[in-house]
Amino acid sequence: MSARDRISRRDLLKGTPSAAPFRARPPGVSRHTLAACTGCGICVEACPETVLLVAPDGVALDPDAGECNFCGKCAEVCPEEVFTPPFRMAHVMEITGDCFVHAGITCMTCRDVCPEEAISMQPRIGAPFLPILDAAACTGCAACSSACPAKAIRAIEKETRND
Ligand code: SF4
Ligand code: SF4
Ligand code: SF4
Incomplete structure (x- = not known):
């Protein structure tokens, strides 16, 4: 778990954890379509740039890992309705x-x-x-x-x- 995913001590003391931090997703994935992600990881394996990972809440793009070339392979191989047109980043x-x-x-x-x-x-x-x-x-x-x-x-x- 990264530092930014952890709940701060201040939030724990207040008993009101802040909202989950924003995560980048691959092209065509929005917060609405993410619910369909089963975490199977097929898209992660298909990505030629190795910029994808399966986060606890579904597929995510790691902005520190490299450049997405918008090849569309992740969308092609996904068996669920996670990647939807237009295939742009959110x-x-x-x-x-x-x-x-x-x-x-x-x-x-x-x-x-x-x-x-x-x-x-x-x-x-x-x-x-x-x-x-x-x-x-x-x-x-x-x-x-x-x-x-x-x-x-x-x-x-x-x-x-x-x-
Ligand atoms: S569009 Fe291509 S490079 Fe970008 S995340 Fe999907 S598979 Fe990887
Ligand atoms: S690449 Fe260099 S100029 Fe650009 S944000 Fe990073 S440190 Fe600043
Ligand atoms: S289009 Fe340019 S500014 Fe935007 S993420 Fe790519 S490199 Fe960065």
Whole structure:
């Protein structure tokens, strides 16, 4: 169990555990279709990029494991109604305050690896360029989060009005 899955001591003392943390899922999987996942793991074995895992609540995409190439193999092999069109991610990425540039270290890795050119570097006077992520252009592929040397990029839920 990872640290972010654990219930905090404060929540235990209050007796009110916070909601489960948001998890990234593969393309076409939403919180609604996830209920159909039996945890069989067939999609995990089929993924050529080895970015999938079976979490306690169903199939999940590990944003630190690598880049999803949207090949669709996970959806093809799944025997249940878990993957549904449109085969898009239900998340986008967000750059957190752990980014190296906030420590004065120049880094442009995320900008360089993004296949959608969704990350640009904003010039700043007297400080390293700042990475800016365009959520509208982000497919959630996780190329950036898996390459980030600071583990500073995380998946957040996409606004559902666009789905
Ligand atoms: S679309 Fe392809 S690369 Fe992406 S999670 Fe599914 S099997 Fe893996
Ligand atoms: S790859 Fe990570 S550390 Fe480097 S600029 Fe992007 S978010 Fe910052
Ligand atoms: S998740 Fe993919 S598309 Fe989105 S910013 Fe990162 S590399 Fe670019």
